[in-house]
Structures are given as C-alpha cells and as structure tokens.
Amino acid sequence: MGVLLALVALPGRAAADGTTAPGPSGSAAPALWQPRGTPLAGAATTADAPAMRPAVTYQDSIKVGESRFYGVTLDDRASAAVSVFAVPPAGTRVSYGDGLELTLQSPDGDQCDSAEAHFGDDGDPRPVGTAVSRLITGDSSDACQDANEYTLEVHRTSAGTSDPGPWPLELRYVAEPGLTEGAPAPSAPATSADGGATGTASPTPLLVGTPHQAAGGPSFETAAAVRTGIWKDRVLPGETRFYKVPVDWGQQATVFADFSNAQVVDASAYVPGGVRLSAYSPVRELIDGEDKSYQGAPASLGEQLAPVAYGNRAADDDDVAAARYAGWYYFAVTVHPGVAQAVSGAVPVTLRVQVTGTAQPPPAYDGDPSAAGIGVDAHDLASADGTADGGSGTDSGALRFLAFAALGAGTVLLLTLAVWFALARRRPAASADTVTAPPQQPGYGPPGGW
Template sequence: MSRFFATSTALAAAVALTIASTVTAAASPATSEAPELVVVLDSSGSMAETDAGNGQTRMDAAKQAVTDLATSTPDTTRIGLRTYGDGVDSQAPGSCEDTTLRVPVGPVDRDALTTQVDDLTPRGDTPIGTALLAAATDFTGTGPQSVVLVSDGEPTCDPDPCPVAAQLADQGIDLRIDVIGLLVDDAARDVLQCIADAGNGTYVDATDAAELTTALDTSARRSFRGYVTTGEPVEGTPTSEGAPTVGPGQYLDTIPVSGTNHYLVDLPPGQSLHVGATIVRAPGAERGGVSGFLIMATYDPLTGDRCFLEQGGTAVGPTPLTGALLHGPSDEVGGGLDAGCDGVGTVLLEVDWRSAGSEGDDHPLELLIQTEDAVRGAPAEVTPVADRDEVYPALEPVEPSGTVQGSGDFATAPLLTPGAYEDGLRKGETSYYAIEVGWGQQLAVRADFPESADGSELDQLLGRQTITNLAVYNPVRKSVAPFGDSSSPLEFVDRNGGSLWSTTHPVAWTNRGETVYPEQRHVARPGTYYVQLTVQRDSTSSDELAGTIPVQLTVDLLGEETAGPDYATTSEVDEPSSSTQASTPASASPAAEPTAVDPSEPAQLEAAAASADSGLGALLPVLVGVAALLLIVLVGLMAFGVVSTRRRPTGEG
C-alpha cells in the first residue's frame, strides 16, 4: 500500500473536520528583515602611505569613499561601520584583537558615519580574521547580510581570514563577503581573493580614491538589492500526511534541494485557485549553473486523483526559481487531468523541486495563494480569448522620463507608470519592477543597453559579451512573455549595446481555457505584473564590482482597460463545501505578490506527469466512530475503498 493511501484515513478525517491546523496569512504578510551591510575598514599603519593619488594617503581615499557612500545611500538602508588597526600600535599587546564597531548597524546615520571615519588614524596591525568574526555578530536582523572588506594588504594576525570566511559561509548564514583591495600587491591580492571566494562574494582592485569610491558604492548597492523573502511562516510536509491548510495570502517556508512540500487549500465551490512558488537560491548560487525546475500539482486528497499539473522553468544565474499553477473547473481552465476534481472542497497542493545538482541545504520558499470567484454567464461570453498566433511588435525607444532603482525582490518592486526610466545593474544582479495591468490591456516592456566607445570604462566592463535577460510575470509570478516573435528575452550585450523586449497577450478571463500555451493561460486576470531584468555574472571576470551597466527601461500599457467579467458570490454557487475560507475576487486583490518562470510545452507536462508514481490503492476499513461526523467520513471512505487505478502525489511510494 502506498504511503499516500496508508495515511489517507487520517487525512480524510482531518478534512471532514475542517482541519484544525489551518494557517491564514495576514492581509499584509510579515516581512523578514531588510538587507544589512557592515563596512569593515582597514585602518592599519600601512594606510598612511601617500600613494592614493593627488598626494592623498590611502586612509584619505578610504575616508572619501565612506563619506560618499554615507551621502548617496538611501535613508531606508541599514548600514554599520567596523574598523581594525586604529586603536593599538603595531605589535603592541592587543594589536591582533584591535577591531571596533564604530557605527552600529541600523538605518543609515550619515553624521555618525562621516564623524567616525574622519577620526580614524592609521597605526596598528591587520587582524582581518578577527574583524570578520566580529562583523558576523554585528547584524541585527534576519535578512540578507553583506560585509564589504576594504584592505590594503595581507593579514598580519591569526586567525587566517580565508578559513574564517569559509566557516561563516558554511554555518548557513545568509552572508556575503565582498572585498576591495586598495593598492595591493600580488600576494595580498591572492589572500583577499580567497576571502571573497570563500565568502560567496567578489573581489575588485582599486588604485585611487575615485576607484575605491566607485567600488564601495557598487558593492553596497549590490548588498541592498538582495532578495528579501516575505510571508507568514508555514511548514509544508514531505508527504500528504499532516499537511497544513493555507488560505489566501503569502507564506514563507523552506524546501530541501530535490525535495517536495505539501499543503491543503480550502476552495469554495465554483472558485479557481492561483498558486505561485518562488525558491530563493543560496548565496553563491549565481556563480553558474541551473537550479532545476518546479513541478506543481493539485490532487483530490480523498482519492489521490491528480487534478492539475504545471512545470516551471529553470533559473540560470542569480534569479530565483519560480513556478505557478491554475486550478479551476475543468470546463473553464485548460490543462486539467481529471474532470472528477470538479467540486472538490479541499485540494492537496504539491510543490516539487527537481534540482539539477546540489546547492546546499534547505532554501527559502515563498508560497502565494490566491482564490478567484466564479463568474456569471457562460465562459465564452465573458471576455474574448486572445489570439495565440498574433505577433505583438516591440516598443519603440523614447526619451527617459526619470530614474528608478529596481528592487531585489518581487515584494518591494517599485510601482511604475507607463514611461521610460534610467537604472543601472552590476554583473550578477537581478532587478524587479511592478506595474498595474487591467482587463483587456497588454504590458509591453523594453530594455536598452547603450553603445560604448572602444576601450572605454563601459566597454571594458562589458567585456567581449555580457548576457542579459528580461522576464515578465503575472500577479502570481508566472512567466507570461510569449514565445516567438512577440518577445526577445535574451541579449548578448557588447560595445554595440543591445535591446530586450516583450509584449504580453491581452488580459482576458477566457485565456485560462488555453490548453497549449501556459504563458497565455496565465494572462487571465488583472493586477500587479512584474518585470525582471538580469545582468549575468561573468565566469572569469575579477572586476565585476568595478562599475554599473546603464540601462533604459521602457514600459507601456497597450489597449483601453475594460470592465471585465461579472463575478458571482460564493453563496450564489450551488453545491455545499466544507471550506471555511473566505473568497478573494481577483479583481479586488492585486496586493499579494506572485511568481514566474518559463512555461513548458504540454508534451513536457505529460512527461512530468508520467514520471510521477501511479498505482493501485485501497483504504483500510475505518473503525466505528462515536460522532456522527466521523460516521459520515467512514461511509465516504468505505465507498472509496473500491476505487482503483488512482494516481498519487509525486515522490510517494
């Protein structure tokens, strides 16, 4: 007997009792702490050397860089300053423990940063390992943590900082250590490069105050563009047994590499279910390779019948892995596997991460649950379906209307209106932007990278070719950029510049009936759509932090917004349901953010479905209960005992 059916008796009873372990997300999901940065600044005796240009000492260059950072950093950023080598003379007792937290981590305190750095006098040794260990304790939150180490030489004290950086990374801390070498020799560069590699960061050289300022600003901006996970805590289960019930909202869980999570979702009769999943990859995952793909499926928890299944695409580079699923009445939603799922009041949701390799331990998983009421009238009369074969032209470039700084995640993406914006990304960065899209409208996006003169700083930064990617996501973060001539999502940018663009299908309720193209099926309701822009990290470049690659982002809404369908209330739909979860009409819920990923063809979906275990199963008799409700459950289970040839959730033997 399969594990699924071995546990179905207990599960059925729990479903009939409306499952006491229900979790309901708050209207505004709890958000993990914002990214934090600690600048670790070398103030050892060698920083008094006057070789930083224009008669400046190395310490003068460092002071200028930190002052400029304090001036340009947004008010909402959280930053601290730690120094070493400025409190005790070289080789004096205590010189190898000489490190001080000058400015505690918190909202940027410009006066404190400039005052503290101005007071520094270089004098001591270089206890880098000790300073890194101390910096790891300076953070106050639970979000992404970054250290930027600025040093002009090798360590002169134990412990060895390279093993220290590796130790911190191995502890599972969401920590990144970037290193800037100021006028270093080859031996020092090797040590500092080792620290960056071990700390999931990047190393860059600086030879004067200007280069140090640019490198520090670039590294700081990278740290504040980290992905901040968001959601109400929940713990999915590796099998269907004991799966928690989740209602509409956004949840935060973890998922093991090549693991599977299960959840139960109450679904009132006639409603559709929109689910999105986002797996945030561990620090250093952006160094190369793909992260596998997601298979998401829904089941009838009483029979084991699979209802809907969708496969998400791979994530290459620094982007999260995302997937989405649409579950609804079989006469409305394309891609269903079993019409017998119609009317199921509680569905079992399965999130299955098929990893292409090992990427460490558990990874954060954002789970987004949205429900949508039934509509009045026949589906064909609600909205016209989009033409899957129509080609949508690219936007024409226009003069920028302003600047914008994209965020590092979906939840905090800046909300744009139609127009052209200037931004900049460093190699290895992904940036997010949001825009509201209404019924009948299309989202058109274009990203343009400028030309650069031969031998210029930008030309050197780009190298021979730099890979860039553009993706568009619906309100549950499903990739909805059409294939073919309506989208150019990848570009190799060089000194000649380059452009990426995409135009979605018009938002139409009837799009959900599409059976072949998931990117059209998921443009089936309005709300907050997302643009994701990525500049891939080079595999060999050692100066990726040396500058920002400018980009112009143009967004527009094509077509007039229409009224959309007429939603029915839950009470208007016949057929009782055990669900107690209130419904959320899609037209009134653009706030809960969503997912994305490249959709796959039906053949791939069927192959994935075939790969799932299937077999015969029968329920063991249930002992006679003492409550009327348990008797009802018993009757249902006994009737189900004769059902055979049932498929079961992936990964259950």
C-alpha cells in the same frame, strides 16, 4: 527626536522586505530578495500537509531532491492560484536544470495543474519560481472542480555539481471569486492562425517620451510601479530587479529592456545568458522569459503580453492563458553574476513600457477580487511613479513612508510636535503667553498638515 533623526539618516532605498537596495548610482553589493511571510513547514506526505490560507504569504525551505507538500482547501466556485519561489543565497552554485517543479492535485490523485521553473543557465542563482492554478471551468466533468482538500507538491531539482544547501522558499495562495450566479462567463477572445490572441502584432519599443528614474526592488513585494513611459535604472551583476505595470481588462503590455554599454574590464569574458527579462502575471505565474549574452556592448530584450481577457483561461497557448487577470504584471530584469568579470559596476538599463488598448468592464465577480491582486483602479495608475510605495520618490516622501511604517502615525505625530515646540522655544516669543510655531516644511506631514 533622536529616532526621527535616525530615520533621516538611513542610507539607500529601504525596501519593504528588509533589504536596502542601492540607489541610482549603484552600490557594492546587489540588493537581494529576502523571503518573508508566516513560517510554514511543508510535510513529507500529503497526509500531513499543513493548510494554507488565501491572501497569506508563507516562507519555508527545501533541500536537494526533496518534495514538500502543502494543503489548499478549495470550494466549488472560486478559482485559485498558488505561487512558489526559491531564493538561493548569493554565491550559491547552480546549474542549467536546477529549479522547482510544482503540482496541484486532488485527493484522488487527479492533476489540476503542473508547472516548472528552472534557471536555464549556469551560475545564476536568481529568484526562480512560478504558480499553478485550479480553474473553475463550469463543466462538472472536468477534474478538480469539487470542493475538497487539494495538495500542492513542491519538488526541487538539482544537478550533482550544484550546492546542496537548502533554498529559502516564499509561497502565496490567492483565490479568485467565482462569477455571479447566472452570469455568463466572458467568452475567449478571437485567435489568430497560430493560436495566439488577436491584436498581438510584432512588438516594437516605445521611443518617444522623457525618461524617468525608476528604483526596481529585489522582490515582488518591493517591485517599482511603472506605467507607459521610459524608465531608467542600474542593475548590478548578480542582481534581479522587479517592476510592475498596471494592465486593465482589454489592455496589452509591451516592455523592452535595453541594457546599455558598460565599462569593459575583460573583453574576453563571455557570459551566455548575461542579461535576462522575465514576465509574470498578477498571481506570480511565469509567462515568459528571454535572455542574451552580454560582454559590455548594448543588448535589448522585449516581452509583449496578450491582451488581458477573462476568457484567455481557455486558450491553448500557455502565454495567452496566463493573461487572464487584470492587475499588476511583473517584469524582472536580471544581470548574471558572471557579468562582473566582463564589466565594471552596474549596467544601465532603460525600460520602455507601453500599455495599449481601452480598458473594458470587469467580469461579474461574486465578490471582491482585489485580495487576489486582480483588477486595476485609479490609485494603481496614479501610484505608478517608479517607486515601490507609490510615493513622490523624494527624500521627504521616503522619510514620511519610513516614519509611518516604522513608528506608526501616532508616534510620528508626537515626534513632530516635539520638534515643533523645540524649535519654537529657540525663537523670541511674540508675547508672554503666545508661542509662534515655525512654518511647516514642504513634504513633511500629510496634505493640509497634521
């Protein structure tokens, strides 16, 4: 019973990665991403690169100017993506061009894909990263189509004035099943004159709807699930909060982040890149990012993704090509640490989320793509309620989630029974051999009782 009461007393919003994020009213310290996963030490050469396994999250660290290598075994049917994110410690001094450069290559040095992610401003040590892919094209003359041991290279760039300390890394490798033998690959959607996917008009924010509370998490794993609607949160200076939106095949996501005015404490404080909105694909590939200066006056940023289609992978536009999977699309909202010099407390943020278009049938996959985070189902839509775990968002829902996660269903059952009988003993017995149990409180226990 003491353990159960301790769970009730846990303050704040418990995140799956071990952090305690501030609630809607904010708190003194920003919620920070704590890299998680199986430890995996990257090698200094391709010969010693440790093997990664699909659907597994790994953690490592990287020093200034260092390159680390990891092995990725691929067959000749499944496409694959490997994401890498660096999470510099709070207060780390970083510069505009600091970041990560990723390269996926074959044993004979053919480059399958490369990508880079940099901070893009000074003094903002937010999570930074992206993903690289090996895509099966169906053309045997293309590079990187064979079954082989491929190598991921992760290189850290850093200015001489930046902190030289190591950055924690979180890496994840996912595999997209190939198509069923003989099934034609879905064709690429029609493109407009500028090379983008058709149906992508100038974005406009969603203006109608009752606002709901969201509780963005500090990482992909703790991202708050949201759907079409208006969502409110508060983001502290030095904090990045993640939100995820279910987008099915044929659908298109548009997200605006409206940063409200805040109490100004120094009108002369100018913070370029003070607020930021970034968009990521289901495999954590950076699609696009936008930032604006912020001095306490309202500011708005928007991202509109291309309609999701399997054939987008053949697009020349990288932003369109990234929208090649149905699944959770992630949006990260960042407030620069320097904003703390301009305003007091957290910055109120309103997310205007809109998913349009009719869901289309999935490609004819030869296997289940869900392990790679590909696809949308009814549960995803139902769970998009502004919380990380898809619960009710109430205290009782949080308690139930914590109890099951920390103790397991069997232990919770025993604790519940102990509390039940303890309360029952305090009541007058209905008869000498009968104990009357108290009625179950709403929100505790699974539907229908234990």
